[in-house]
Amino acid sequence: MSLFLIRHGETNSNRDKIIQTPDTELSDLGHQQAYKLAQRFNMNDVEHILCSDYLRTKQTASPLIEALGCKISYSSLLRERNFGDIRGLSYDEVGHDFHQTDYRPVNGESIEQFSERTTQAWHYICEQSLNAKGHILVITHGLVLRELVKHQLDLTLHPNWRMAEYANTSIIEVDLKDLKTVYLLCDTEHLNNEEINQGGVV
Secondary structure, eight states: OEEEEEEOOOBHHHHHTBOOOTTOOBOHHHHHHHHHHHHHHTTSOEEEEEEESSHHHHHHHHHHHHHHOOEEEEEGGGSOOOOGGGTTOBHHHHOSOTTSTTOOOTTSOOHHHHHHHHHHHHHHHHHHHTTOSSEEEEEEOHHHHHHHHHHTOBOTTOTTGGGOOOOTTOEEEEETTTSOBEEEEEEOGGGTTOOOOOSOOO
């Protein structure tokens, strides 16, 4: 059995490079990606879905719940990094690199605060995965996945992991027994050759 870490489907803000708000919805393409994601897992033994409580992740999980009928839990620990007062602005309007490690967004999370929260999120995922008899799916966000890959997972099988593209609905498959070994990294096979927007990670 495996733990699958999954990014939400595309939003118009992803496409247009706008820093997203909690209530950002999936785009039409994002809904199509979520449907294809559900098709990929339709025949698998999924026991539990853990999901960020933001709208775009809930909408990504919706076809999975309908297809699988499994349990789902929502957690604020799985939210994207909070960029505070610059949420809703385009990258051009912000005018600087808001991913710099020393950037502290007003009314948002510093990188240190975000890293601490993603560590708590990983502990939550591990606790929820104890004694699981089926697959566990985690629906979350691009920056969260990057933090988990960087600090929590064993990338021995993926020496070029720093070059990975965290596309919308991309999948990271982790061994559920050791919760370290990564089998698939940012896989989008379920999308076939469909065009994917990878412009923004938040």
